Amino acid sequence: MDEKLPPMSMYRILDFLEEEGLVHKLKLANRYVACMHITCDHQHEVPQFLICNECFRVEETAISKAMLDSLKGNVKKVGFELVSPQLEINCVCGDCR
Ligand SMILES: [Zn+2]
Ligand SMILES: [Zn+2]
Ligand SMILES: [Zn+2]
Structure with a gap:
């Protein structure tokens, strides 16, 4: 079983998993x-x-409703609309610090 999946179907699987x-x-x-x-x-x-x-x-953490609301407010203030509230933050982990 060393048959490789074509790259496109791999993306489709990941898309599906993301939707779920x-x-x-x-x-x-x-x-x-x-x-x-x-x-x-x-x-x-x-x-x-x-x-x-x-x-x-x-590391996956959750953002609080209050923080999300304030984020939305900030976005609205400049006339933008939030498409995805997912936040990705640059950090240094405990091991690398
Ligand atoms: Zn999650
Ligand atoms: Zn949980
Ligand atoms: Zn690290």
Whole structure:
């Protein structure tokens, strides 16, 4: 079984997984990460990703409703509209610090 999937179908699978909320696509890091809440019952909050600049480790945390509202307010103020509230933040992790 060393038959390789054509790249396009790989993207389609990832797109599907993203729609299902099983993976998240990180634009900044240009990669996918598995959702940390796949096995949770609670509702998935708006994810926020902390990305280590050194080792590219990703931590998924959730942004609070209040923070999201204030973010939306800021976006509206300058006449923009929020398309995706997913936040990707440049960090340095504990191991790399
Ligand atoms: Zn998630
Ligand atoms: Zn959870
Ligand atoms: Zn690191």
